[in-house]
Amino acid sequence: MKEEFRYIISEWLARKLPETVARDVNIDLNADKIIAIAGVRRAGKTYLLFDTIKKLAGSDVPRENMLYINFDDDRLMDLESGDLDDILSTYYEMAQPKKDSGIFLFLDEIQNVKNWELWVRRTYDSKKCRIFITGSSSKLLSREIATSLVGRNITYVLYPFSFREFLSAKGVRLGKNILHSDDRHRINALAREYMTNGGFPETAFETDIETKKRIISSYYDAILYRDIISRYRVEDANRLEMVFRYAINTYSSGFSTVKLYNYFKSQNLGISRQTISNFIKFGEQTFLFYQLLQFFKGFKRSNQSRKKLYVVDNAIITLLISGPEYGKLLENMVLIELLRRKERNPSIELNYLNNKEGEVDFVVSEGGSIRELIQVTYELNQKNMERELRPLLSAMKELKPERCVLITFNAIGRETVVEKDVETLTFVQWALGAYDRKL
Numbered sequence: 001m002k003e004e005f006r007y008i009i010s011e012w013l014a015r016k017l018p019e020t021v022a023r024d025v026n027i028d029l030n031a032d033k034i035i036a037i038a039g040v041r042r043a044g045k046t047y048l049l050f051d052t053i054k055k056l057a058g059s060d061v062p063r064e065n066m067l068y069i070n071f072d073d074d075r076l077m078d079l080e081s082g083d084l085d086d087i088l089s090t091y092y093e094m095a096q097p098k099k100d101s102g103i104f105l106f107l108d109e110i111q112n113v114k115n116w117e118l119w120v121r122r123t124y125d126s127k128k129c130r131i132f133i134t135g136s137s138s139k140l141l142s143r144e145i146a147t148s149l150v151g152r153n154i155t156y157v158l159y160p161f162s163f164r165e166f167l168s169a170k171g172v173r174l175g176k177n178i179l180h181s182d183d184r185h186r187i188n189a190l191a192r193e194y195m196t197n198g199g200f201p202e203t204a205f206e207t208d209i210e211t212k213k214r215i216i217s218s219y220y221d222a223i224l225y226r227d228i229i230s231r232y233r234v235e236d237a238n239r240l241e242m243v244f245r246y247a248i249n250t251y252s253s254g255f256s257t258v259k260l261y262n263y264f265k266s267q268n269l270g271i272s273r274q275t276i277s278n279f280i281k282f283g284e285q286t287f288l289f290y291q292l293l294q295f296f297k298g299f300k301r302s303n304q305s306r307k308k309l310y311v312v313d314n315a316i317i318t319l320l321i322s323g324p325e326y327g328k329l330l331e332n333m334v335l336i337e338l339l340r341r342k343e344r345n346p347s348i349e350l351n352y353l354n355n356k357e358g359e360v361d362f363v364v365s366e367g368g369s370i371r372e373l374i375q376v377t378y379e380l381n382q383k384n385m386e387r388e389l390r391p392l393l394s395a396m397k398e399l400k401p402e403r404c405v406l407i408t409f410n411a412i413g414r415e416t417v418v419e420k421d422v423e424t425l426t427f428v429q430w431a432l433g434a435y436d437r438k439l
Helices: 002-014 045-058 081-095 116-125 142-149 163-169 184-197 209-230 237-249 257-266 273-285 299-303 314-320 326-344 385-399 427-432
Strands: 034-038 066-070 103-108 129-135 153-157 253-255 289-292 307-311 348-355 358-366 369-376 403-408 423-426
Touching: 002 066, 002 081, 034 045, 045 066, 045 103, 045 129, 066 081, 081 116, 103 116, 116 129, 116 142, 153 326, 163 184, 163 427, 184 314, 184 326, 184 427, 209 237, 209 314, 237 257, 237 273, 237 314, 253 307, 257 273, 273 289, 289 326, 289 348, 307 314, 307 326, 314 326, 326 348, 326 358, 326 369, 326 427, 348 385, 358 385, 369 385, 385 403, 403 427, 423 427
Parallel strands: 034 129, 034 153, 066 103, 103 129, 369 403, 403 423
Antiparallel strands: 289 307, 348 358, 358 369
16 A cells, blocks of 8 residues: 555645635644544635645745545555555655654544544653544544544534635635625525525536536435445445435425334335434434434423434425425525634534414524524515514414514515514624615
């Protein structure tokens, strides 16, 4: 393997870094920790590493003191942790890094290396290198690797582009007040594109719709076959695909393994409830699915409640579902943005709420207090206003939140008068932090 290592390292040393889009992730480059970046495949983890390398280069870290290796490279298949020693020794031999500057290792898709965490821990403890790792598996999350790295790591979760990042990729420059932006009409048009085509970085730059679909399809296949079927040794790929298709069709609504089991049983398709649960868990571990528990004041009841299922990006939904509903797409989009905000403030909790008046889409709580109630509807008018507001107002009286928000996609008409204690915002206003309703 050493010849392969030499060739890959020589490619890196000669490589010119690509242009990157700034992400809303503030990596602490001064932290004396292993930096782990986790997230769904193709969310931009590699480019976030490249951006980090550029920042280090800007602070006078020599290029020869930084090594990037992508373990998704087919030349590096079936590596074990001992092979990483050979990569490092080959790098020292070839690059001859400066001794008065630190060594920075960037190990992309590290989960492809067997027992990688043992090597990373040993190398970190030697204090010879600063280590940055990425992976498309929740095994990189702190709770998953706490036993191996025991407090040695800081983990960041990266999602596909936020709406603000999407606008940046499209060349829209937001000032302090977006209401005065010359691009405000284009911003609203791009919000619709973002809702249907999603925020995966590569497709944000692609203009042809059919090409976008082919790219997203390749991502989905890679998640299924490389991240799940191969990694978890799933023997029946067809049943996995059926479970995922069914799950994705329930996006932004309740998901029940019992209901799915009964459906398969009625179709004479033998698949156990445990297998269904395992498949959904695999989807969560690869960041494809997210599930919310119902809000109760008691933890035990919340933990046993029926879950609502969401998908990491709307592009996957519109790829697999013909004629998706705009209201559900908007709700899914809001949930992923809430997860980004939770990433910046991990102490907040996200749930949904059912009460006698209906459902409140999101409850945002922190430290036992209710920060926010959020209701999402594609548009609000006199016909649906009572249905949307009734559960929200009932929850407000009971929970007394700090803030209550109703998010729509289209602006609310002047003739529609909303309860004064409820803030009504378009998705653009909410996502970009603008609260002037004139947008």
